[in-house]
Amino acid sequence: MLLDIEALTRKLQHVGMKDVGIAVASVFAYLLLRRAFRRRTTPLKGPSSNNFFFGVVPELMEAPDSGVIHEGWAYVYGSVFTIPHLVGSKAVILTDPKAIQHFFSRETYGYVQTPNSKRFLEKLLGRGLFWAEGDSHKRQRRALNPAFSNASIKDLTPIFYDSAYKAKAIWDRLIDGNPEGAIIEVQQWMNHVSLDTIGLAGFSHDFETLSGKTSEVATAFDELGSTKPSSFQFAMFLLSLLFPILSKIPTGRRNSLARLGAAMRGMADKFINASGTAKEAEAANDKSVIGLLVKSASTEHITQEEVIAQINVLLLAGYETTAISLTWALIELSRHADIQDTLRAELVGAEGADPTWDEFTNGLPFLDAFTCEILRIHPPLFEIQRSAAEDDILPLSAPIQSATGRMVDNIFITKGTTVTVPIRCLNRSLEFWGPDAKEFKPDRWLNPSADPYKAQELQGYRHLLTFSDGARQCLGKGFALAEFKAVLSVLVRNYVFELPKGPDTEIGQHRNLLPRPKVAGEEGYSVPLRVRHYVAE
Known part of the structure; x- marks a missing residue:
């Protein structure tokens, strides 16, 4: 220059x-x-804040529904706007479909994990798929691809059913002899189903939590979810965003996270030792995720450290997200008796005792519609936040007015800028999904071509961002969908679900690794439902 x-x-x-x-x-x-x-990020409109150090971060974290807040700001300030972020900086929020598509097309190279996320992921999970960027991410993902092919998931479907039927056997004993059914805390049971399933399907290991046994991993997950972070812990978390050294100060929650990380690493060592070498895994015909990963590790140059990190990623993702989605499914069935009846009629009317993987993929339209609506209304991850690794220009679907009053059809993003895609906002936006966007309506998926709204402009699975998109689109998407449908099909065919205090019971939010539903007034993330046998008329 x-x-x-x-x-x-x-x-x-x-x-x-x-x-x-x-x-x-x-x-x-x-x-x-x-x-x-040097050119700066295009000046954009957005809300203000008197909090120089934290901006609106505390407001969004403590809000019952951050998606509604983002949606309101987008309505006032435009499809791309800024919010006050850490230490006087601005974060750019994207709700423009073209800008979002461009953002995801440049994931892991142009847009990377923020420094705080990077530190947290490495400490908890290691340098695995969630942590990696660029070529490293591509190499690790390529090594995992065989484990999540359609053929592999089809082979694992019996394991999904096995976990569901184990839960059924215990629920039957709880309910038998009582026509009114029993009050069952379903979220804990969905945790057990998810953990045992990922153990068997992922690592050929049975945690046996459905049989009443426990393990260090199960105990650590339970401990982390049993209590709500205190005000002090919340304040320490916010301060650690500014001063990373403070993340080393022990708090109850950080100690729980440390124990979870240690438990997962301990299990990962056991899984690797059990899987042995690639030749041993081949000889044993090990079709689990770890077995297939070990087979491909040598050709993709995956280190043992990376294999351990992938196991941690699969344990966490396979447990947390599926348990949350299944719990929300049972809540929505309890809220909507008509939807529960319609879903049960389709499943009971299907040929054979259990739907096949092919039926999950190409049949059972109402089950598919119900699944999509759960994913839309209740995404486990509320937002995706990244840092621009280099200067970039985001194209827009339609011009917006900048903070200077000028109409612009693209946004210049400076290297280091924090960029956020608000998944929950976009999945439930009135602009994208119409006036009934906030309502739980599986029927909307049965005639998607009639939808005149902007949702079709979004990329991602079924125009949803629940599984993200681009290079970081959830690798286990097919696994999660098959497990969800298999477990739900067993439960709905055999039981009727009700909220003990009626369908209008308030459902709150419990902050865990990911936000979890809870019945308002209950301890932790408890979701007690009345469960009774379904008796065909």
Whole structure:
């Protein structure tokens, strides 16, 4: 630009000390000029905040529904806007379909994990798929691909049913002899179903939580979810965003996270030892996720550290997200008796005792519609936040007015800018899904071509961002969908679900690793439902 720093450095080797001051002043002037002339992120409209250090971050974290807040701001300030973020900075929020598509097309290279997320993921899970970027992410994902092919998931479907029937056997004993059924805390049971399933399907290991046994991993998950973070812990978390050294100060929640991380690493070591070498896994015909990963590790140059990290990723993702989605499914069935009846009629009327994987993929339209509506209304992950790894230009579907009053059809993003895609907002937006966007209506999926709203402009699975999109689209999407449908099909065919205090019972939110539903007034994330046998008329 104005000065070649490398050339100046070479020149300094040949000048006297009296010239050093001039040279240093020149460098300093160059840096100031470069900063002054460097293009900044396009000035955008957005809400204000009096909190210089944290901006609106506490407001969004403590809100019952951050998606509604984002949607309101988008209505007032435009499809792309900024919010006050950490230490006086601005985060850019995307609700424009074209900008979102561009963002996901550049994931892991142009947009990467924020420094805080990077530190947290490495500490909890290791340098696995969630942590990796760019070529490293592509290599790790390629190594995992065989484990999540359609053929592999089809082979694992009996395991999904096995976990569901184990839960059924215990529920039958709880209910038998009582025509009114029994009050069952279903979220804990969905945790057991999810953990035992990912253990068997992922690692050929049975945690046996459905049989009443426990393990360090199960105990650590339960401990983390049993209590709500205190005000002190919340304050320490916010401060650690500004001063990462504070994340080393032990709090109850951080101690629980540390125990969870240690438990997962311990299990990962056992799984690797049990799987052995690629040749041993091949000889044993191990079709679990870890077995297939071990087979591909050598060809994709996956290190043992990365294999351990993938196991941690699969344990966490396979447990947390599926348990949350299944719990929300049982809540919505309890809220809507008509929907429960319609779903049960379809499942009972299907040929054979259990639907096949092919039926999950190409049949049972109402089960598919119900599944999509759960994913739309209740995404486990509320938002995706990344940092721009380099300067970028985001295209827009339609021009917006900048903070200076100028109409712009693209947004310049400066390297280091925080960019957020608000999944919950977009999945439930009135603009994208119409006036009934906030309602739970599986029927909307039975005639999607008639939808005149903007949802079809969004990429992702079924125009939803629940599984993300682009390079980081959820690799276990097919696994999660098959498990969800298999477990739900067993439960709905055999039981009727009701909220003990009626369908209008308030459902709150419990902050865990991911937000979980809870019945208002209950301890932790408890969701007690009345469960009784279904008796065909």
